[in-house]
Amino acid sequence: MPGVLPDGEPVPATGELPATALARAGERGFGVYVHIPFCASRCGYCDFNTYTAAELAGGVTRESYADLVLAEIALSKRVLDGVKAPVETVFFGGGTPTLLPAADLGRILHAVDDAFGLAPGAEVTTEANPESVDPAYLRELRAAGFTRVSLGMQSAARHVLAILDRKHTPGRAVEAAREAREAGFEHVNLDLIYSTPGETAADWDASLTAAIGAGVDHVSAYSLIVEDGTRLAGRVRRGELAVPDDDVAADRYLAADAALSAAGLGWYEVSNWAASEAARCRHNLLYWRGGDWWGYGPGAHSHVGGVRWWNARHPSAYAARLAEGASPGHGRELLSAEDEYIEDVLLRIRLAEGLPVSSLRAPGRHAATLAAADGLLDSAALADGRAVLTLRGRLLADAVVRDLLP
Amino acid sequence: MDDAVTYAPGSTDPQRIRNFCIIAHIDHGKSTLADRMLQITEVVDSRLMRAQYLDRMDIERERGITIKSQAVRMPWTARSGERAGDDFVLNMIDTPGHVDFTYEVSRSLAACEGAVLLVDAAQGIEAQTLANLYLAMENDLTIIPVLNKIDLPAAQPEKYAEELAHLIGCEPEDCLRVSGKTGVGVGELLDEIVRQIPAPVGDPDAPARAMIFDSVYDTYRGVVTYVRVVDGKMEARDRIKMMSTNAVHELLEIGVISPEPIKSAALGVGEVGYLITGVKDVRQSKVGDTVTLSNRPATESLGGYQDPKPMVYSGLYPIDGSEYPDLREALDKLKLNDAALTYEPESSAALGFGFRVGFLGLLHLEIIRERLEREFGLDLISTAPNVVYNVDLEDGTSVVVTNPSEFPTGKIAAIHEPIVRATILTPNDFVGSVMELCQSRRGSLMGMEYLSQERVELRYTLPLAEIIYDFFDQLKSKTRGYASLDYEATGTQISDLVKVDILLHGEPVDAFSAIVHKDAAYAYGVRLAERLRKLIPRQQFEVPIQAAIGSRVIARETIRAIRKDVLAKCYGGDITRKRKLLEKQKEGKKRMKMVGRVEVPQEAFVAALSTDESVEQKKK
Ligand SMILES: Nc1nc2c(ncn2[C@@H]2O[C@H](COP(=O)(O)OP(=O)(O)OP(=O)(O)O)[C@@H](O)[C@H]2O)c(=O)[nH]1
Ligand SMILES: C[S@@+](CC[C@H](N)C(=O)[O-])C[C@H]1O[C@@H](n2cnc3c(N)ncnc32)[C@H](O)[C@@H]1O
Ligand code: SF4
Ligand SMILES: [Mg+2]
Secondary structure (H helix, E strand, O other), X not given: OOOOOOOOEOOOOOOOOOHHHHHHOXXXXXXXXXXXXXXXXXOOOOOOOOEOHHHHOOOOOHHHHHHHHHHXXXXXXXXXXXXXXXXXXXXXXXXXXXXXXXXXXXXXXXXXXXXXXXXXXXEEEEEEOHXXXXXXXXXXXXXXXXXXXXXXXXXXOHHHHHHOOOOOOXXXXXXXXXXXXXXXXXXXXXXXXXXXXXXXXXHHHHXXXXXXXXXXXXXXXXXXXXXXXXXXXXXXXXXXXOOOOHHHHHHHHXXXXXXXXXXXXXXXXXXXXXXXXXXXXXXXXXXXXXXXXXXXXXOOEEEEOXXXXXEOOXXXXXXXXXXXXXXXXXXXXXXXXXXXXXXXXXXHOOEOOOEEHHHOOHHHHHHHHHHHHOOOEOHHHHHOOEXXXXXXXXXXXXXXXXXXXX | OOOHHHHOOOOOOHHHEEEEEEEEOOOOOHHHXXXXXXXXXXXXXXXXXXXXXXXXXXXXXXXXXXXXXXXXXXXXXXXXXXXXOOEEEEEEEEOOOOHHHHHHHHHHHOOOOEEEEEEEOOOOOOHHHXXXXXXXXXXXXXXXXXXXXXXXXXOOHXXXXXXXXXXXXXXXXXXXXXXXXXXXXHHHHHHHHHHHOOOOOOOOOOOOEEEEEEEEEEOOOEEEEEEEEEEOOEEOOOEEEEOOOOOEEEOOEEEEEOOOEEEOOXXXXXXXXXXXXXXXXXHHOOOOOEEEEOOOOOOOOOOOOOOOOOOEEEEEEEOOHHHHHHHHHHHHHHHOOOOOOXXXXXXXXXOEEEEEEEEOOHHHHHHHHHHHHHHHOOOEEEOOOEOOEEEEEOOOOEXXXXXXXXXXXXXXXXXXXXXXXXXXXXXXXXXHHHHHXXXXXXXXXXXXXXXXXXXXXXXXXXXXXXXXXXXXXXXXXXXXXXXXXXXXEEEEEEOOEEEEEEEEOOEEOHHHOEEEEHHHHHHHHHHHHHHHHHHOOOOOOOEEEEEEEOOEEEEEEEEOXXXXXOOXXXXXXXXXXXXXHHHHHHHHHHOEEEEOOEEEEHHHHXXXXXXXXXXXXXXX
């Protein structure tokens, strides 16, 4: 079952935003997220808002999906009328965006460009499953204006991929990364998952070596989260699978950071490493820096000028709202100054650039000094007026946040 | 009723009144039998009836036990015997069965001439059956033995009638048989109550005297005082006088409970009812006091009650130190309804400001704590309960220790600890294991008696400290649930005791100190240190735990530092979810107490209490 949406107040049928939000729109940059809610099959650990063809039988189809998104883009253009903020980043996520014809992804991208204008040098990423792309498809994407591909590799160990229900062979992700580069993509990312039941330290080292060997300029590494309601959670509950404890996860993280750093990929966010400043995922940075973006598609989240909202989760509900000419928004939240302060700390502390100490309130500044004494924040950076996590601090980031926000 | 006026409160002929209470071992069905009485006498409409109608407090309903006695006035027209067709007024009091609330039972008994001694026909006589029977006998009450739950397939009324008859010295046929579930035999029981229990005797023309047997604070009505009139008459608008303090109050309302309060014009000889004076503090309307009228006062008060003495003490502290005044106010309010609750402010280096609170037992503690949290919205820590010690020092002075951390450090001549007389009833198959258990708890056997061929009564003297924690659970598990326990305080004995301290991260934590027998100290220290290691979550740094007697460390454990506490993934821009999660984590943190730099969960403070592993699973 895909992750549940938060509670909130209803979104007006027109989708309109308060004038105060429009006035601030784009202050910290503006981006676009496009959710593609389709997968060929569901991986047992995944609780993202995505559906197989069988699950959607009789409802929204892959063929008609691009038009739905175009309808929402038209609505967003009306809502943001007068806002002058070119789109700096576009991110197609899923689900498996590459289950749609490349032409459809291109059509959506052009609609975004028509509506708001893509900024010069805009970053345009799509997620892709390794088995869902081939050289021709990748070339088509590149030609349509995509600049970056993010591949779900997860692991190089066959038995780990099997536990994760992944359909690709161990070598396929690395191969797809090569194909992407050959198709003209300068920026390619590989997603990895560690701490999967049955994964050994050697398996993880081999996955890291394979990812590094693929010559990509970006790697994301996530510790496996056992989400409630997933097939994986059921197997763990029944005792069929044993999840490694947090100490193991900590060791895996340290191994990842050591291997990636040695290969010239530096961390810029807790779970993300990049070969250069230019290789960092700008869309990802937009999220962590509190920027604005419009999220299209069922269950997509948006943030504009201190308003967060989220769309109806099920594709049919999403389509029905749009068919009525109404906003697909399901709920929203107008952030208070307090909420914005909390989010600012919570998000920015995860970045290597950290957070200016001056933006913390007095108790937070005091907590920062203690955290530095405990080796969780970098003392030198703190002396320069920035709160930046140390390696150990990254592993305890949530605890640091709780200390900084008493 | 043939003539309403004759039976109205204040003008009922005492000859037509019967006052009785229902007493029994816990869960033998008192409240359920009371339900059937409320129904058969039609004071509660069948549509409004619910199980254990008189258990009105949320806690009573959730736990399925009675905590407070409840008195109800019911009309009854006798159906059989010489008095068939005559109308009577019955005052029934449903009482609690748990040993912690024996005090409630003794108060109720003093308002009655008779008692229905109820015994579960599938269980037979249990320890509180004996205890409550003896209480009733001390009060010279007429006792009607009744076997309940005869509808149960496992009921053995023949067998237990024998047992019961043997116990109270009657014939097995004299034991009535009822089912509180089906209502069988309830009418006959009420007829027997009319026949056997004497009518109240009092002088209607003497100056009025009424005994206060309960006093309850009600937010809307102030103090409601429950009385049993012995002599004379009290009328609405009378000015009443409390004989112990000579304080005079105007009666704003007088009435009876049936089972809702019903205003009446007066209360006369033998009647049970309530008084409201607008007083806001129950201490001005003390249980055991005698009420008279100010214009024609009585000169001699009725016999009072002894205030119940706390058996165990525990420190109660707000997790958030700023809630200390709220805790004081909440205790003051609860005290209004609970004479057994006593408390003194105290402070702890680890926990800040709080109260040392005296309780009748662990159930009482649990209930008070739960009410403080639920009704007053407080987040509390309660420290491991302990008994009270008298310590004689070599310099000739002596100290009363209600908190282990106050244990004197000077040269000690003798330590006195409270002891109880315990009565244990067990099937004879388990006598051996029960004796073994009592032995291991420093008990001395005082006597043993066969109540029937297979049921044995064991009498022990035991240190109170040995039975307040898990003794009852152990007893139950060693006897497959068949044994029952009752106890009463009997004095003190001199014992070889020591104080065991706990050091967390190198600092002694006063709230963890305990006084234990010398021979058990080592095992206690090892167990507590281990339990604390499991209960205290891992922190950002390593935390050593030590148990020590004086400066000698007897046990050591280490809580390893936590290494990972970060969510790796951002959910497709769902920042709201991330913020909500943080708020939840912070709530969790608020429920922790900072001891130095260590976050300690509430459960850790009562860790010494638990012997099973279940608590340990609570740690995430
Ligand atoms: N089968 C059957 N069950 C009964 C009967 N009377 C009571 N029970 C059950 O026995 C349990 C205890 O009944 P209560 O009436 O609450 O017992 P109590 O003596 O008031 O208990 P305390 O107030 O806690 O001492 C409940 O589950 C009742 O439903 C009966 O006559 N037959
Ligand atoms: C939602 S997926 C979408 C991309 C694509 N469908 C795929 O699976 O490769 C994005 C990434 O989230 C990560 N992910 C999904 N569920 C996760 C979980 N339960 N725990 C950790 N990471 C997870 C995976 O690394 C995955 O590559
Ligand atoms: S392919 Fe990606 S989005 Fe689809 S189920 Fe698997 S992890 Fe989730
Ligand atoms: Mg009861």
